[in-house]
Amino acid sequence: MRVSLISTNTAASPYPVFPLGCAVVANALRGSGHEVDIFDVMAEGGPEEKTLAKYAERLERFKPGMVGISIRNVDNVNVLEEETFLDVPNRVVRAVRRAAPGVPIVLGGSGFSIMPEKMLERLGADYGVAGEGEKAVVELAAEIAAGRRPEKRIWRSEPLRGDGTAWRIMGAYYPSSLLDFYNSSGSIAPVQTKRGCPNHCVYCSYPFLEGREIRPRPPEEVLEEMRFLRDERGVDFVFFTDSVFNDAAGEYLKLLETLEQAELDIPWTAFFQPSEDLTPELAERLVAAGLHSVELGVDAASDKALKAMGKSFTFDLAKRCNDVFAGRNVAVANYFMMGGPGETRETVEEGIKNIEGLENAVSFVFLGVRVLPGTPLLKLAIDEGVVPPDADFTSPVYYFSPRLDREWLEKRLDETLSRIKRCVYPPNSMDAGIALLRKMGYRGNLWEMMVPGSKRLPPKNDASRA
Numbered sequence: 001m002r003v004s005l006i007s008t009n010t011a012a013s014p015y016p017v018f019p020l021g022c023a024v025v026a027n028a029l030r031g032s033g034h035e036v037d038i039f040d041v042m043a044e045g046g047p048e049e050k051t052l053a054k055y056a057e058r059l060e061r062f063k064p065g066m067v068g069i070s071i072r073n074v075d076n077v078n079v080l081e082e083e084t085f086l087d088v089p090n091r092v093v094r095a096v097r098r099a100a101p102g103v104p105i106v107l108g109g110s111g112f113s114i115m116p117e118k119m120l121e122r123l124g125a126d127y128g129v130a131g132e133g134e135k136a137v138v139e140l141a142a143e144i145a146a147g148r149r150p151e152k153r154i155w156r157s158e159p160l161r162g163d164g165t166a167w168r169i170m171g172a173y174y175p176s177s178l179l180d181f182y183n184s185s186g187s188i189a190p191v192q193t194k195r196g197c198p199n200h201c202v203y204c205s206y207p208f209l210e211g212r213e214i215r216p217r218p219p220e221e222v223l224e225e226m227r228f229l230r231d232e233r234g235v236d237f238v239f240f241t242d243s244v245f246n247d248a249a250g251e252y253l254k255l256l257e258t259l260e261q262a263e264l265d266i267p268w269t270a271f272f273q274p275s276e277d278l279t280p281e282l283a284e285r286l287v288a289a290g291l292h293s294v295e296l297g298v299d300a301a302s303d304k305a306l307k308a309m310g311k312s313f314t315f316d317l318a319k320r321c322n323d324v325f326a327g328r329n330v331a332v333a334n335y336f337m338m339g340g341p342g343e344t345r346e347t348v349e350e351g352i353k354n355i356e357g358l359e360n361a362v363s364f365v366f367l368g369v370r371v372l373p374g375t376p377l378l379k380l381a382i383d384e385g386v387v388p389p390d391a392d393f394t395s396p397v398y399y400f401s402p403r404l405d406r407e408w409l410e411k412r413l414d415e416t417l418s419r420i421k422r423c424v425y426p427p428n429s430m431d432a433g434i435a436l437l438r439k440m441g442y443r444g445n446l447w448e449m450m451v452p453g454s455k456r457l458p459p460k461n462d463a464s465r466a
Contacts, residue, residue, distance in 0.1 A: 001034050001064075001065040001066065001141060001144070001145040002034070002036075002037070002062055002063060002064045002065055002066075003029050003034050003035070003036050003037070003064055003065065003066045003067075003068060004036075004037050004039065004058075004064040004066070004068070005022050005026055005029075005037070005038045005039070005067075005068045005069075005070065006022075006038075006039045006040070006041065006055060006067070006068070006069055006070065006092055007019035007022045007038070007040045007042065007070045007072070008041050008047075008069060008070060008071055008072075008085070008088045008089045008092055009041070009042060009070070009071075009072040009073060009085070010041060010042055010046060010047050010088055011072070011076060011083075011085060012042070013076070013428055013431050013434075014431065014434055014446070014447070015187050015188070015438065015446075016042050016043075016181075016185045016187050017072075017182075017187065017190070018174075018178070018179065018182045018189060018190055019040055019042075019070060019072065019178075020172055020190040020192065021070055021072065021109055021110060021133070022038060022040075022068075023038070023172035023174060023175075023178075024133070024170050024171070024172045024173075024192075025068065025070075025108065025129075025133045025134065025137050026038055026172075026173040027170050027171060027172055027173040028133070028134035028135075028137060028138055028170050029137065029138060029141060030173060031170075032138045032141070032142075034141060034145075036173070037058070037062050037064070038173075038175060038178060039055050039058060040178055040181075041055075041088060041092075042181075043178055043181040043182070047087070047091075052091055052092065052095045053095075055092070055095060055099075056095050056096075056098065056099035057099075059096065059099040059100045060099055063100075064103060065103065065104075065144060065145060066103065066106060066140075066141055066144050066145075067096050067100065067103055067104070067105050067106065068106045068107075068129075069089050069092055069093065069096075069105065069108070069109075070108055070109040071085075071086070071089050071108070071109040071111040071112040071119070072085075072109050072110055072111050073085050073111050074086060074111045074114070074396075075370075075395075075396045076428075077366065077370045077396075078366065078426070078427055078428055079366075079367050079368045079370075079396065079398050080367055080410075080426045080427075080428075081428060082396055085111070086119075086122070086123070086394060089123055090122075090123055093123050093124055093125055104126045104127060104144050104149070105125040105126050105127070106125065106126065106127045106128065106129060106137070106140065107120060107123060107125045107128040107129070108129040108130075108133050108137065110205075110209060112128060112129075113131050113209055114205055114208070114209070114372055114373060114374065114393075115373050115393055116128045116130040116154050117154065118392070118393070118394055119394065120153060120154065126149075126153070127140060127150075127153050127154075127155060128153065128154050128155065129155050129156075130154055130155070131156050131157065131159075131209060131210075132157060132159060132160050132195070132210070134157075134160060134170045135157040135160060135167045136155040136156060136157040139157075140155050159195070159196070159210070159211040162194060162195070162215040162216045162217045162218070163218065169192070169194075169195060169215060169217050171217075171221065171225050172190075172191075172225075174189075174228070174229065174233055176232075176233055179229075179233050180234075183234060184460070185438065186438040186441075186442065186443040186444070188237050188238065188239040188269065188444065188445070189229050189235040189237065189238050189239065190238075190239050190241045191225055191226060191229070191239070191240055191241065192217070192240070192241050192242060193216060193219075193222050193240050193242055193245070193252070193255055194214055194215055194247070194251060194252075195210045195211070195214075195243075196210050196211050196212060196213045196214045196215050196243075197210060197212065197214075197243040197244060198212045198213070198214065198247075198248065198249075199244065199273070199310070199312075200310040200312075201299065201309060201310045201311065202308075202310040202341060202375060202376040202377045202380065203299075203309065203337075203340070203369050203370070203375055203376075203377045203399075204243075204375065205374060205375060206243040208372075208374035214247050214249050214251055216251040216255075219257070219258035219259075220258060222255060223259070223262055223264065226238060226264060226266055227264070229266075230264070235266070236266065236267070236457070237266070237267050237268070237292070237443065237444060237457060238267075238269075239268065239269050239270065241271075242270065243271065244271055244272070244273045244297070245270035245272055246272050246273060246277065246278065248275070250277075256285060256286065256289055260285065260288065260289050264290065265290070266290055267290050267292035267455070268290050268291060268292060269291070269292050269293045269294065269295065269444075269445060270291075270294070271295050271297055272294050272295070272296050272321070273296070273297055274296065274298065274313045274317045274318040274321045275313070275317075275321070276317065278321045278324055278325075280324055280327070280328075283324050283325060283328050283330070284328065287328050287330060291330060292330070292444070292448075292455050293330060293332070293333070293444070293445055293448050293454070293455065294325050294331070294333070295332075295445075296318065296332050296333065296334050296335070297335060298311075298318045298334050298335065298336060299311065299335060299336060299340075300336065300337065300343075300351070301336050301338065301350070301352070301354045301355050302315060302347040302350040302351045302354060303315055304342050304344075304347050305340060305341070305342050305343050305347045305351065307342065308340065308342025308343075309337075309340055309342070310376070315354050319354075319357065319358060322334065322358055322360075322361045326359065326360035326361060326451075329454055329455055330454070330455065331360075331361070331362070331445075331447070331448035331450075331451040331454035331455065332360075332361040332362070332451075333362045333363075333364060333445070333447050333448075334358060334361055334362070334363045334364070335364050336355065336363060336364070336365045336366065337365075337366045337367075337369045338365060338366070338367060338368075338409065338413060339367060339368045339369070339399075339400045339401055339404055339406070339409050340368070340369040340399060340401060341369075341377070341399070341401060342401065343403065343404055344401070344403045344404065345404065345408070348404070348409065348412060348413075352412075352413075352416045352417065352420075355417065355420065355423060356423075358422075360451050360452065360453075361451065362422050362423075362424060362447045362448075362450050362451060363420075363422065363423045363424065364424045364425075364427050364447075365417050365423060365424065365425040365427065366427050367409070367410065367413065368398035368399060368400050368406075369398060369399045369400075370396060370397070370399075371387055371393065371397045371399050372393060373393050384402055385402070386399055386400065386402060387399070422450050422451070424447070430447065434446050434447075441459035441460040442457075442459045443457045443459065443460060444456065444457040
């Protein structure tokens with residue numbers, strides 16, 4: 001059967017992101033004998049009507065038996081300048097109905113999986129695949145290919161294994177035409193090494209989406225994927241998209257050993273969590289294996305707020321991890337949310353001083369905490385009367401500590417954080433500068449350029465492609 005997949009993500013801040021989830025599903029469908037075409041709204045010119053008209057023409061030529069629509073983000077998680085992203089998949093559903101009447105429409109992606117029933121109802125599609133999609137989408141496609149229309153509308157599968165069992169975590173399908181766009185846009189090729197997150201951060205949907213069990217892919221498989229991206233697709237920078245790269249179980253160390261032995265010479269970056277295990281000796285190994293920069297999930301700026309957010313580390317440990325990487329010219333980006341659970345005027349003032357004390361690092365600061373279904377924060381927000389029990393989370397809903405006056409918080413952060421060197425507040429205040437640097441041919445995270453002495457990728461010779 002022919003299957004048309006369309007990525008509807010239009011969030012380009014801080015850079016356009018290759019649709020990894022869509023590419024993984026495409027790989028699973030192709031492996032089951034289906035012919036797959038991927039259309040990416042971002043790569044094809046954005047959410048304008050002419051792009052959707054182009055997709056409708058492609059549908060009429062391709063004549064699919066099933067259409068899959070990937071929804072990566074519901075909104076931009078920035079209460080200071082809110083932007084929602086459901087208008088594009090809504091228009092795509094209508095365009096498919098016109099161009100390919102009667103063809104089943106299936107929704108999927110991380111944004112969809114957070115609230116599948118509400119999203120399916122709101123967008124008016126036929127089916128939805130929630131959570132890990134490789135197995136469920138193939139099962140649904142088999143039903144549709146056989147001419148059946150199942151009554152079950154939301155399809156889920158048990159968490160897939162990372163090993164060589166029949167149904168396992170898939171690698172991605174990286175079409176050259178699609179990857180070329182992201183390479184030329186200064187983006188970073190995404191590679192997933194494992195799934196699952198055992199942490200208990202109160203706001204996070206990763207355990208809800210991926211489960212709490214760490215399920216690593218074989219390191220040799222990850223290495224092979226990286227070699228393919230380098231040799232066949234011209235990729236020279238990789239982002240490991242795991243929820244946390246340095247998992248407490250130490251599975252990442254097996255991949256580290258594989259990278260050390262391979263001497264692959266591809267710089268990479270990843271999400272890290274503060275840990276006592278991040279010693280100078282381990283940092284040396286990571287750097288030797290290609291570590292270019294680090295995104296550190298601290299999320300709160302005082303010990304009291306960290307504990308209320310479900311974190312198991314102190315701010316002092318986070319600072320020590322920053323220093324370990326900074327001492328090896330590895331730039332670190334820290335992410336903070338101010339105004340969350342446990343936050344008071346005292347913790348805000350302490351947090352401002354702590355952020356100011358982070359040297360040779362960049363700090364991105366968000367106001368409030370986005371409330372998502374399935375998270376402990378939702379129960380807390382309802383119990384405290386911060387949000388109503390019947391809130392529609394397809395539109396942004398934020399938690400602010402009832403112990404704080406929001407107006408005071410906004411004013412205080414604006415008069416302090418926005419003036420701290422290497423602190424990015426509001427969180428999108430760098431967007432225009434980053435966009436200009438990308439047009440000039442610069443690549444990578446680009447926030448690392450704010451850190452003196454950090455590693456930087458050379459700009460593309462042909463900057464006009466960016």
